[in-house]
Amino acid sequence: MKQRVSALLREKFGREVVLEKPRDRSFGHFATPIAFSMAKELRESPMKIAEELASSFNESDFFSSVDSVKGYLNFRLSENFLSDYAAWALDNPDDFAKQEKNERILLEFVSANPTGPLHIGHARGAVYGDTLYRLARHLGYDITAEYYVNDAGNQIDLLGLSIQLYGRENILKESVEYPESYYRGDYLAPLAKNAVEKFGKEILSDDSRQKELALWAKDGVMEIIKNDLADTKVFFDTFVYESSLYADWDRVMAKMGEGVYEKEGKLFIASSQKGDDSDRVVVREDGRPTYLAGDIVYHNQKFERGYDHYINIWGADHHGYIARVKAAVEFLGYESSKLEVQLSQMVSLLKDGEPYKMSKRAGNVILMSDIVEEIGSDALRFIFASKKSDTALEFDISEFKKQDSSNPIFYIQYAHARIKTILSKSDLSEDEIMSATLKNLDDNADMLMFDALLLPEIIEDAFSSRQVQKLPEYLKSLAASLHKFYYDCRIIGTEDEAKLLKLLMVVGLSLRTGLSLMGITAKDYMTKEED
C-alpha cells in the first residue's frame, strides 16, 4: 500500500518522497512534507507549493482526496482501493502480506556451545533470530536458519571434566575438589549416569578420556538445547559442527594467502591490515587452533556455499570480534559487506520487582526452560521481540503472568478472541458476510480497516531494518483500535452487521498473521486461568 503510494508519487514528482503517518488521523491516510524540501529550490513558500501540488491531483481510483495543510500534503486513499485490497486479502489469507524476494540469506543464530542447557541470554538471540527468519520467509526470501556447534576447543574438554567431577561426587561418592572453572547443573546427572552405563565407571576417573567422554556427551547436550528451542518454537534448518571443518584446514589457509603468517612458532592473521586493532593468533605454539580458527574455516564454508547475504546474531559481548572475522572474510576473497552482524544485548530479569534468583540446581544461571515454564513461550517470545535486540533490557516476569490489559500479549490475544466471538454469535452466513461491500464506512471503521491493511509494510520494514519490535508495536496498536471500536460500535443486530463483520475479519487476519510471524498462535477464545 505504502509502496504503491510512494512509487506513484515518485513518478509524479520525479524524486523520492518521504511518506509518513499524519499526526492527526483526520488528516488522511498518508502525509508528506515534500513541499518543505521543494521550497528552497523553488524559492516559494511551502504552503503555496503544497497548495499547488494538492490541486494538481485529479480525482482518481487511488486517492479520494489530496489536501494541503500548513505545508504538508495529506492523502486519503479511495474506498475503492481499500475495499478491493481488503476483499482480496480475505480471499487469499495465505498470501496476505507475502512477497517474492529473490535473495538467498544464511542466518546464523544461537550457536550456544554444546556444554549445557540454554540460559536466558540465549533465549533473546533465539527469539530475535527466529522472528527475523519467519519475517524473511513470509517476504519470500530463500533463508536458511543455521546453528554453529562449537564442538572443538577447550569448552569440550571442560564438559568432559565436568561430567567426571559430577559422577565422581554423586555416583562414586568420592569427595572431589572442584577447579576454578567447570560446568554445573542438574543436566549433568543423566549424562554421568548414561556415561557409566555405556563406558563403565572407569571413565569418570581417567583424565585421558575426558575428550572421548565429552564428544559422546555433546550429542546429548545438543538434544537438551534442541528441546529448549522447540519449546519456544525455534527451529533450525542446518547444524554445522566445528569439528567437521578442520579437514579443510590446509586448503583454507592456502586460500588466506598473505592474510596469515608465522611468527614465534604461531600462526597469525594479519587482520590489522583490514581495520582490526591488531593481528590475532590463529594457531598456538603447541598447534592447537584458537576460537578464531574455527570461525575462519566456518565462514569460508559459508561463503563457498554461495549465499547473497549473511546475517550472524551474536551476543553483544562478542562485538569486538566482528572486525577480525570480517578481515578473514576479506582475505578469503569475499566481500565482507555481505556479512552482517546483529548483536543481542544482555537481559536482566526481575520478579515482583526483585532480581530473579538464579537457581543453584541450574548452575547459577537463569535457564531458558525455567522462564518458559513460568510465563510460557508466547509471553517470552513477545517480550524479547518487543524490545530492540541491541539494547540492554530489564523486565519483570510477573507482568507477563497477568490476565488483563496490562499484559500486551494477553491484550492482543483478547482482541483476536473478541473478533472470533462476535463472528460466532452472528446469525449471518459466511457468504452473506463475504459478499458485503466494505464501502461507506464511517471514519472509525475506515481507519480500523486501514490500520489492519498496514501489516504488509510493517513486515517489510521490520525485516529490512532488522527492527523486529515494529511488529509487536503494530499489533498492540491494532489491538487497541479494535478494542476501542468494539466499545464504540455495536455490531450484531445492526443493518451494517455483514459489513462490520467483514471488517473485523480483516483485522483478525492481520492480528493472526502478525502473531504467527512472532511464533505465537492466535487464540479464538480466552479461558481464564485460575492461580
Place this chain on the structure above:
RNA sequence: GCGCUCUUAGCUCAGCUGGAUAGAGCAAUGCCCUUCUAAGGCAUCGGUCACACGUUCGAAUCGUGUAGGGCGCACCA
C-alpha cells in the same frame, strides 16, 4: 587509556531515511456495565528527549564535544 554502545514521563520501553501539539504500558487519581466476554473503554496527572555547541526553514532524530552507565580490548569460547 582505546573501541563499540546506551542515556526519552516516577518505572519499563517505543519513536531516530530530520518535519505538523514527543508516544505506550505500569504506577497515581477519577469516570463508563439493562449493550456482541468490564479479561474492555474514556479521562486527568506526569517530559529542559543527559548536557553544551554546531548543521538546517525545521533536531529526540544528523555532527562534534562533555558527563554518566553497559560491553569489549585473550594464544577463553
